[in-house]
Amino acid sequence: MHQIQANMQDAAACTQTTQKDSMRDQQRPAPQIRIAATYLRGGTSKGVFFLLQDLPAAAQQPGPVRDAIFLRALGSPDPYGKQIDGMGNTSSSTSKGVILSRSTREGHDVDYLFGQVSIDKPLVDWSGNCGNLSAAVGPCAIHMGLIRPERIPHNGMVTVRIWQANIGKTIVAHIPITEGQVQETGDFELDGVTFPAAEVALEFLDPADEGEAGDTGAGIFPTGNLIDQLDVPGIGRFAVTMVNAGIPTIFVNAGDLGYTGTELQDAINNDADALARLETIRAHGALRMGLIHDLAEAATRQHTPKIAFMAPPRGYQAAGGKSVEARDIDLLVRALSMGKLHHAMMGTAAVAIGTAAAVPGTLVNLAAGGGKRQTVRFGHPSGTMRVGAEARLVNGEWQVTKALMSRSARILMEGWIRVPGEVLLAR
Structure with missing residues (x-):
């Protein structure tokens, strides 16, 4: 009889231990996941660049998982404003993320989607473009293999046509190539950037906003007035x-x-x-x-x-x-x-x-x-x-065919970024 009671107590203890282990497993934080990424400076900005197909499946389309990855990658939201636990660097110029993919749009090489990550709020703003990081899109697209090798000269210039997906506009980047590689170093000086680099010329074609969802679609001047x-x-x-x-x-x-x-x-x-x-x-x-x-x-x-x-x-x-x-x-x-x-x-x-x-x-x-x-x-x-x-003035309305400027870009780091696996549970 005593043996039976002892066995029952052992069984109960074992069950309790199993339940506690199970509860600990349920409470244990998800391990980190790693995602291939490249960290670049473009103009006077810096950002984390992802290849669309390298993102987890749930982040390959807009939604909370994609936003959660961008936030954790940059270290936001941070009430201290320092982004210590991420790749951000405490300013809007360095709290940015980009997704690139081979373009399916005729006449374009790469699709470019930009996310501006708030430093102190759980917010990723997808409503506009980053002109500075636009200079890094062409070089990064070449680095990621999105431009066919036969397009790239041994020495010279390659023209990359970029579809800016946030605003539905075309950007043309002229990338210098030396010995078959993107020329990143050079003597082009850009105020706001400490060191000189190679010049990347950009053309923003038809830059006037013709209207996104919810916008007026009124062209250059949304009210129709200059002032x-x-x-x-x-x-x-x-x-x-x-x-x-x-x-x-x-x-x-x-x-x-x-x-x-x-x-x-x-x-x-x-x-x-x-x-x-x-x-x-x-x-x-x-x-x-x-x-x-x-x-x-x-x-x-x-x-x-x-x-x-x-x-x-x-x-x-x-x-x-x-x-x-x-x-x-x-x-x-x-x-x-x-x-x-x-x-x-x-x-x-x-x-x-x-x-x-x-x-x-x-x-x-x-x-x-x-x-x-x-x-x-x-x-x-x-x-x-x-x-x-x-x-130019056409039928009483101002039109802008293109805007031109030069920036520079440089890869700062390449490899994988790690974020807590809990981002995959974002809702």
Whole structure:
């Protein structure tokens, strides 16, 4: 009898142990997964590039798993704002992800999808392009084997036609090739980037936004006006030029905001009241442009539109110590990205600047001295930048056929990125 009771107690203990082990297994965090990735600098930005087919199956289409991978890869959301637990580097310029795939669209080589990852919020904004990382798409596509080998000369230039999937536009990149490999080093200097590199020339074809889902589809000027008056309750009334080209952008005169146009990052980013005021203006501009239907939507659409302020040329000392002389520029421009003043200039915003400058009568054009122009050189917090745009008046409406600028790009690291397996459970 005692033996039977002992056996029953042993069996019960074994069952309890099994149940505890099972519970521990259920509570044990999922192990990390690894995903092939390449980390590149493009222009004044950096980002993690993925090949579509290398992503887990659930992330090969839009949805919460894809967003979760981007967030964890970059280290967001991080209430400390440091992105210590990821590849992000605490600024909108370095909190970015890209997905590339061989294009099925006729006349294009590669499809390029861009995600702007918020630093402190669980948000990936897919509403626009990154012009700086556009310079890295061609080199990365070659690196990933998306361009047929016979297209690549031993020495010379290869033209890569890119379909920008976020906004449905074509970008043409001209990539230098040396000894059959992408030429990444060189003497092309880009203000905002410490070291020189090889030049990558970019053409943004037909950059005016013809309208995404929910947008007005009104072309370059969404309201049909070169200058609008924007009423912002509690802040004031501002003359603005609103442009849909490169990226939707709201331009305001620096003087109307109490600025000179020579401000550097600390002057704006350390002023919480200024950031809140600029964000409020941006939200009202987004509503006026038809990009959102309610002011509250602006908080979930941080990447677009951009807000920028400009002024006529004057001298200043750029962030890296470079002296910018008034005679060397046509105007001053400062732009905000993801709620902060950008350290240089977003490539897509540069397209918007070039487009607006090319159309006589816009605030940007007037700040640059007025008249017709095909190129403009502007001063930004890190130095200067030149961008060109071809604009013409057709049947009473302005059209821009292309915008031109040069950037550089370089692979910084290649291999695998690791993220917790729990991303595959995102809902």
